[in-house]
Amino acid sequence: MQDCHKSQKIAICMVGLPARGKTYISRKLHRYLNWLGYNCKVFNIGNYRREICGTECDKSFFDSKNEQATKARNECAQLALNDLIGYLNSDGEIAIFDGTNTTKERRNMVYSSLLQQCQNVQTLWIESICDDVEVIQNNIRLTKLNNPDYVSMNPEDATKDFLGRIKMYEEVYQKIELDENLSFIKLINIGEDIQIHKVKGYLLSKIISYLMNLHIYPRPIYLTRHGGSTFNQENRVGGDCDLAQQGIKYSQKLGNFLLEEFPSQEQRNQIHCLTSTMKRATQTADIVCNILKINYLQLKTLDEINVGICDSLTYAQIAIQFPEDFAERKVNKLTYRYPRGESYLDLISRIEPIIYEIERSREPVLVIGHQAILRCLYAYFHRNEISEVPQLDIPIHVVIKLTPAAYYCEEIRIKIDPETGDKKQIEEDLQITRINILTKKKSYILL
């Protein structure tokens, strides 16, 4: 549906005191919208401030009575805003303005600038409010102490200074009010209370639905392909074949592996197991869930990509019978649609509800899927560029364990030998993903 609704540009502006999860929400939204295929970018005022004013700013820099500092901070915000407007006026579709925006004055300035200087833009304001002291302390510990601002300080001093900084902001904080006439959503105490005002339009409604499902429970997500099937062995695509002997053995070893990961039956009962309606996946799920003594859910949405007229052929046969299609697919694997079948873009659209399901779930999730499906799911968690999706490496007989952490996803890949049950942790060997890890770490430090 996505290409249907690209008429308006969207500016999403965050509002809230420091350590309220604004950057966390910005990044999650950024990842989700990029995955869906929109051109989306985050503009973080803090980054601009660090570059221009340096990183040795203690809490007095944030005192509203400090005229010189206030002027400098306003300039940084303006610079970030200018870049954002430039982005939207060129090829950007959605821009996220990640800053505190805690006064009516600042919000007004941002809102009028956007309306004047951007053609046809819709704005959404996301305010994150939290008064749970424990959550705030945890936030500070996880995300601020590694911040370049505090590189030279010890944790206690850093925390004290940061709490002081929050106090500076609190003195002038004005929550969004109805009379500002803005489209907003307020997330209070991590979604315990949500307030929505004047939200209209396809994309904004979608963003709201997405935000309502976010939480910060660190539950693990296991992604694995079904066990090796007869078609896998013959190098055929599509079809609805059964598991091969190897596949059956893998399923059993997988079940045993999960028994160890979840030692008590109570923990196992909480696992959400999702699979497709194809035989090779349900057979794998049958075996695994028998061992774990849990139920699983069959969803047609997780069925493998529909290869249309190429169903049940080997790649060699496709090359001979449909040479043009074969060549076209090599050039543009992402958008190429099998005749009477689907493309990777169709897949992403199709499995979007699964992403909602996984995000919403506060319990461990196990997805037993197929190669193309898992490539799309994995790309969402791994923040891959959409162009990388068709090349991602999702090997057979490997379990990928993802644990979402503060700004990224911890990942462990375990190769399970179907014969012996040996488990070996493997490194991904794609250069692309290695760069991603590097950039992730870099942006983690930069906040």
Added chain:
Amino acid sequence: MQQYKKTQYKLILVLVGLPARGKTHISYKLNRYLNWIGYKSEIFSIKGAQQKDDKLDQIIDYELEIDPENQQIVEVRQKLSFQAAQQLVTFLQTEGDIALYNGLTNTKCDRQKLKSFFKEQLQLEFQVFWIESICDDPQVIVNNINESKQSRFKDKTIEQFMNHINVISQDYQTLENIENLSYIKLINIGKQVKVHMLEGYLCSKIVSFLLNLHANNRQIYLVRSCQTEYHILDKIGGDPELSAMGKQHSQQLGDYFIEELKGNKNITFFTSQMKRGIQTADIVGEKLGIIALKTKNLDEIDYGICDGLTVKEIAAKYPKQIKERKANPLEFKYPRGESFLDVIHRVEPIIYEIERSRDPVLIIAHVAVLKCLYAYYHCNQISEIPNIEIPINCVIKLVPIPYHCLESRVIIK
């Protein structure tokens, strides 16, 4: 995700709000939606309880008699409200998945009593979600009364009704966090929304659904793509192009809509990604000066191994499947293809789009898909879907109004 219902607990949706705030309207829409996506759902209200009670005199409409001074009527209403709650419990204990309760819930005390009643009586795991409708725009309230209650007022006037509401509102207590209930407040038909303690797959879905509701009565046009060579050959499925006759009919369709839409260019216009859909939509769109949004969700049902065969060929090659389909047409899945239930699931985002749109909606799609869309507005049971008639060259115009849906069909010659 229909299959979820088998593993989850029961859900009770309780409506809260002063009279003429759209509670019944919301309950009807929700009930229709939940039944359509495959849950067994029913509404339990004072009106419903009255209809089921043979001993009661049916001339007085107890749902509308809200005069708080008339002690006798107040007692009857309380009794009916309690009966509705009991019927709800029976329903959930037997076959029901979801129940909507539209009774007396306007004070904190009432709500706590209701909550305890459910806890005592229901012997299984359940969740309660509270839906409150608040309105302070007098024009909206008057509109509500005009549209939905006017016909049922006998010797009453709107003024009397409004006076009663004013008296009742003195004791009205809006939902508060301290009551520890999971709720959503819709203020002025969704202009402002507050959600508290949202939990669970189904409640998230319901909240997303409610965010899209509005009170505009706009038209929805459902049309099949025009004739193709497959029609002439009696084949099903495939991705054929329009025949010459089909192109001509598309032109006539375009002309019909020029008159019908009277130059309105703000139309929500959808079609599928199949050639016949796109071609029909392109011809119609050109005449109207609008472009259709092409979405794969509206593609025709996947006929799997029967794709491209004629009806006779299928009967000869797959007699077993024909028998299965006759026995259970709704759930029958073409081997390597889809069933109607799969199509419903696939078409759900389109329903959200239609609901969200305040402009007229025009959909050019295919038989099975249109049956599912049509059923959302018209059928009480999804088992009726396979029997719905969606003729070719026919424009089905649906106008949803409070509590039901007006329909008219025009054959384009």
